[in-house]
Amino acid sequence: MSLIGEERKEYILNQINSEGKVITNELVEVLQVSSETVRRYLEDLEESNKLKRVYGGAVKVNRSREEPSHLNRKVLNAQEKRKIGKAAAALVQDNEVIFIDDGSTTLQIIEHLLNKENLTILTNSIPALHSLIEYKNRELYAxxxxxxxxxVSSLQSRVVGSLAEKMVEHFYADKAFISIDGMMIDKGITSFDEKRGQxxxxxxxxxxxxxxxxxHTKIGMVQFYKMADFRDIDVIVSNVPAPEDWEAELEQMHVEWITSE
Known part of the structure; x- marks a missing residue:
């Protein structure tokens, strides 16, 4: 594809508007330019506030800074989230008590827990609750x-607030699986909504x-509410490797990064 710079940028914006994201490697192939050239295009467009660069590409700017609805989140990067869910579930052992936070990625963990024995699952996610009840009634989860x-937040299909926090205080779990809206090595993990983050x-x-x-779309992003620092995290499961410039600090803070297959 032979396009001048501005036409290439226009192509990138069209892809962002239709797909919600672009991937650098794919742009290199389609536009037949180097990755360095694509990086410059993305930098120029970010300076114009037309997109937000993330690890491996760019995403559409969320101008309202509002969290997408559960239904919209569910269909974004669905294949990647299923693989992440499977890799995360492999870390659960029989007889454990686990928290499953609300989120479209944490939701993908549940179907891969059916072969585990004597689990106790605590969740504030209404879709997760429905899935667990269905599996329980079908005798697939015991x-x-x-x-x-x-x-109840109807738009996000979750429960939040002080009553939920007080209930959590009555329990101790072996593992907590947390979904996020952004993470940067120097800013920690963040959420659109402070109640959900709390x-x-x-x-x-x-x-x-x-x-x-x-x-991968959450890497390099910072949202409204800081949930925790990286030092509070034991494991990160993602569909891409950790950014190279994060590796030393992750090791120093004893954070294990697992890449799903």
């Missing part, structure tokens, strides 16, 4: 289910091990 109650933080405080599940 463990215990605890729903963390409180104020509840996730409470889960982390009451778990022996904290595991973050995140696809």
């Amino acid at each position: 463990g215990e289910i605890f729903f963390i109650g409180g104020k 509840l996730a933080k409470k889960m982390m405080e009451h778990a022996k091990m904290n595991l973050v599940v995140s696809d």
Whole structure:
């Protein structure tokens, strides 16, 4: 494809608007330019506030800074999230108590827990609750289910608020699986919504091990509410390797990064 610079940028914007993201390697192939040239295009477009660069490409600018609805989040990067869910579930052992935070990525963990024995799952996610009940009724899941109650957010299909936080305080878990909206090595993990972030933080405080599940679009992003520092995380499961310039600090903070297959 032979296009001048501005036409190439226009192509990138069209892809961003239609797909919500672009991937650097794919742009290199389609536009037949070097990765360095693509990087310059993305930098120029970011300076114009037309996109947000992330690890491996760029995503559409969220101008409202509002969290997408659960239904919209569910379909974004669905294949990557399924692989992350499978890799995260492999870290769960029989007889464990686990928190499953609300999120479209943490939701993908559940179907891969059916072969585990004597689990206890606590969640504030309404879709996760529905899945667990369905598996329980079909005798595919034999463990215990605890729903963390409180104020319902209908748009996000989750429970948040002080009542939910107080309920979490009554339990201690082996592992907490946390979904995020952004992470940067110097800013920690972040969420669009402070109430959701506060509840996730409470889960982390009451778990022996904290595991973050995140696809590549969250890497390099910072959102409204800081949930925790990287030193509070034990494991990160993602569909891409850790950024090279993060590796030394991750090792120093004893954070294990697992890449799903």
